[in-house]
Amino acid sequence: MPHLRRRRFLELSAASAAATAIPEAARAAAEASPWKPEKGASLQLLRWSEFVKNDHVIWEENTKKFTQLTGVPVQIQWLSWPDVSPKSALSAQTNSGPDITMGFYNDPFLYPDKLVDVSDLASHLSHKYGGFASVAKTYAYHEGEKRWIGIPIGVPGNAMNFRRDWMEQAGFQSFPDDTEGMLKLAQAMKKQGHPTGFTLGHAVGDGNGWTHWIFWGHGAKQVNPDNSPAINSEATLASIDYVQRLYETMIDGVASWGDPSNNQAFLAGRIGLTMNGISIWYVAKDQYPQIAAAMDHAIPGYGPLRVRTTFNTFTQAFIWKYSKYPNAAKEYIRFMLDEAQAAPWVDGMRGYVTPALQGYWKLPIWTSDKKITPFRDVLVGQRFDGFNGTPGKGAAQTMDSFVLVDMYADVCINKMTPKAAVQKAENRIAGFYKG
């Protein structure tokens, strides 16, 4: 065993104490909180696993502080993204499982009757931290029942990740602010031997992210407000035409890509442009400093519609009615989203999660590095999946079945005609929304 010097011992002890020290503000907020945990309460949280290390580390640290303060032990089950929704579905069906789930997109709207009304907590957080981003309400507020069924957490936001050095070599001084300009850049970079990479595979975050952005940016819609299919339109065909041209600039094999694939290809220098969270830069900063220095980020550009139409993997926390400790669960969510805990969490992730609470967009982390700033704004203009209809099973099935991704892949990979691909997508959407 290596000899531990006295100074080092003191340093480690101090660091450890600091890690679990509870800020006075957090203590005061907990004391003032209206949600007092039930006697003997213990909690289980199911949440998606991290793409950046500090997300996991700081979340666990904050949870420890919660336990220290309230005496409520919390067991966290970390699951890969695609496994969260199926596991939540089983909880809904069997009325057993975690007390709290951090799910995605339409999850709470698949089983709203099974979820605790968290309107009081949503109102508390919204008043305290500058309100929720507009899209957040769609993913957590049940219009029909006039109540909040989840607490919006935020998004691992998507922005354009590109190699600035290669962009400049291709003759561009700044990243284009519209999709046509980006296509020209992509074509120029491809000519220089640097292809782009946008997944056309069944990747939950990346596949849906960029295809929805392009789809909406061209003015296309999946359904009308009454949930009747609206995809069969000239706007959809225009978006397909765009994707076909963009596909010509892509590296081979994008139809087999999962969520981590573009990260790996970018870090290996195989692609020069993709859409992703900040995780590529985060890893590069620690492990590939040359790539971190050469790359940059930009907000996804305007489509012909000329309005922001971004799409990010939205996550919200919801409490199950079968939980014996709903107050403890509410207090846990409040505690984790309280500034004393949320600020270091957002800070430590270097912008990986953009909180739904707009007050957190003022944190210094967002302007600490110009490469982080675009991720602060990803929720501005974000639409909900299933736009322009209502959240629910139809929207969930359309997304889970990758209808949009497959529509573009059918044309690019399967060489289906655009009209046939749209017709196929329309039939699928009609089937999913018919119930």
Next chain:
Amino acid sequence: MTRWLDSPPVLGILLSIPAIVILGGLLAYPLLLGVWLSLTNTTLGSAGQFVGLSNYLAIAQDPTYRGAVFYSLFYTFFAEVGKLALGLTLALIVNQRFRGYRTARALMLLPYVAPTVLSALAWLWLFDPQFSAISWLLTKMGLIHEYINFIGAPWPARISLIVVNIWRGLPYFAIGYLAGLQAIPHELHEAAQIDGASGWEAFRRITWPLLLPITTILVSFSSIFTLTDFQLIWTITRGGPTDATQVFTTLAYQKAITGGQLGEGAAIAISPVVLMVIFAWFVMRSVREERSVE
């Protein structure tokens, strides 16, 4: 009490209760529940109502389901043919006494004992369009100039999955055939040699006919496992690209669990049962024939 237990009908019923409970609870109940769900419009979190065969009619009109039926049968057929041919070849090789034959037999089992998800993840890397070790090796050897797009287009993806299934299931056939080969009396082959039969003739007239019963069992059981394969396909392609590799199980999972349509999902899951009953009938018939020979 003792006299009561002496009665053969009572004792018979008592002794069969554990088996009935296990079979009923673990096999019959889930199956019947699945059948019932497939006849209802149950969705996640809400009880459904009886809707007759409308789920079956709905899936029959769904091109994605029809694609899944096609690929399920294609996948099962070619994977079985591959496993049978290669499994038999492997068994014939390791049935010989050569130096290290015991080690060879042990190594043969590796793909079968490795957890399916882990081996599927390894294959996912081998099929990666940018980082595939297979493509790298072939490039280094000068055999190809561009990396192979194994799972990024429909037909290569379909074939790649069959290759993985063959790799995974090969030991099952090889071990089964090895047991079958070792049960063939040596005298038969010696007599054939004395009569001047060639190796091929001995295989065709003695070995293969005697391996037929075990072939039926191996193929039938393996077909059931292959037709209901989920882990390999879900891990490697998730049914993509563009639903080209959807099979009954992946589509049922997507429809019922992630999409919340338990009724339709159950109909998709129950629909291949007819095929499995046919396979099971072959197994039962084969077992009965073996018993009558004994």
